[in-house]
Amino acid sequence: MKRTIELIKKFNTLVGPSGYEDEVREEIKKFVLKLGIKSITESPLGSLIIKVGTGKKKVMLAGHMDEIGVLCTYIDKDGFIRFSPVGGVSKYGLIGTRVKFINGVKGIIGAESLKKPDDFVLEKLYIDIGARSTKEAEKLVPIGTFGVFDREVDVLGTRVAAKAHDDRIGCIVMMEVLEKVYKKKLPYTVYFVFTTQEEVGLRGAKVAAYDLEPDFGIALDVTATGDTLDGYKMAVKLGAGVAIKVKDSSLITHPKLKDLLVKTAEKNKIKFQLEILDRGGTDAGAIHLTKSGIPSTVLSIPTRYVHSQSEMIDLDDVKATEDLLEKLITTSDLGNLKF
Numbered sequence: 001m002k003r004t005i006e007l008i009k010k011f012n013t014l015v016g017p018s019g020y021e022d023e024v025r026e027e028i029k030k031f032v033l034k035l036g037i038k039s040i041t042e043s044p045l046g047s048l049i050i051k052v053g054t055g056k057k058k059v060m061l062a063g064h065m066d067e068i069g070v071l072c073t074y075i076d077k078d079g080f081i082r083f084s085p086v087g088g089v090s091k092y093g094l095i096g097t098r099v100k101f102i103n104g105v106k107g108i109i110g111a112e113s114l115k116k117p118d119d120f121v122l123e124k125l126y127i128d129i130g131a132r133s134t135k136e137a138e139k140l141v142p143i144g145t146f147g148v149f150d151r152e153v154d155v156l157g158t159r160v161a162a163k164a165h166d167d168r169i170g171c172i173v174m175m176e177v178l179e180k181v182y183k184k185k186l187p188y189t190v191y192f193v194f195t196t197q198e199e200v201g202l203r204g205a206k207v208a209a210y211d212l213e214p215d216f217g218i219a220l221d222v223t224a225t226g227d228t229l230d231g232y233k234m235a236v237k238l239g240a241g242v243a244i245k246v247k248d249s250s251l252i253t254h255p256k257l258k259d260l261l262v263k264t265a266e267k268n269k270i271k272f273q274l275e276i277l278d279r280g281g282t283d284a285g286a287i288h289l290t291k292s293g294i295p296s297t298v299l300s301i302p303t304r305y306v307h308s309q310s311e312m313i314d315l316d317d318v319k320a321t322e323d324l325l326e327k328l329i330t331t332s333d334l335g336n337l338k339f
């Protein structure tokens with residue numbers, strides 16, 4: 001658990017908006033090379049693909065390296081930066097938020113005067129980087145510069161708040177499982193794919209799946225919870241185990257695959273819950289529509305305040321997710337499914 005916290009801290013200091021995942025990719029690469037694994041490739045769109053095992057059937061795992069963020073689109077005469085959201089940025093809670101651009105420049109989100117609730121639109125917000133003029137701001141943050149939210153990690157008992165659990169925690173689950181299984185004789189060829197541009201439309205996973213033609217796809221990603229006061233009604237709770245995806249906006253898990261996941265969790269006494277997410281999708285949505293269709297699912301890490309700068313997870317759920325993923329790729333049940 002200490003190790004997981006260290007990884008969470010390290011990976012949430014990295015800047016990786018969609019399309020600019022370089023810092024994250026380099027850090028994962030370092031981790032993999034340290035294990036002595038040589039079969040690493042990079043796709044033209046930036047996904048990192050690590051191949052282990054030699055089994056006939058192919059399993060593609062996907063965790064996305066990118067995070068939501070901002071893009072500098074225009075600079076006012078006073079040096080205030082106007083921005084577009086990158087991915088599903090919620091306008092609520094943005095005022096006073098710290099931003100870090102990919103070149104290291106930092107800023108704070110401010111707002112024009114907001115007189116009535118209808119005024120609260122992204123167009124009225126700006127990023128203040130301390131510049132006094134357009135020229136000064138342009139030098140520091142040229143138009144087209146991407147950035148992310150900047151927030152420290154807080155450990156609250158078994159719970160951890162961070163700015164980009166979505167989806168660094170999915171990447172960390174994959175890294176920790178990779179470390180456990182890479183020396184074992186696996187019944188499959190498993191591709192650990194760290195994908196790009198998920199937050200803007202599952203793009204890295206889409207092209208990687210086309211290239212790899214896997215027999216199965218499993219995404220590792222966060223999901224919402226329904227366990228806060230008077231909150232959204234959803235049967236997923238923080239701390240109640242790995243969430244097995246039944247359905248979201250992009251995917252319905254094939255019933256045979258869903259049943260196998262439930263059986264595997266039960267047999268191995270891994271805490272799990274079933275997840276139906278009304279809005280939102282993951283890389284599995286792109287993977288399963290490749291060619292003639294690839295049975296796919298998601299092992300989700302329950303997360304409160306998704307897409308805020310303080311996403312909260314429970315470390316017990318992370319452990320349960322790792323346990324179920326490890327079982328799935330080290331035993332032959334998955335490969336025995338017939339579709």
Ligand SMILES: [Zn+2]
Binds near residue numbers: 064166167198221
């Ligand atoms: Zn995600």
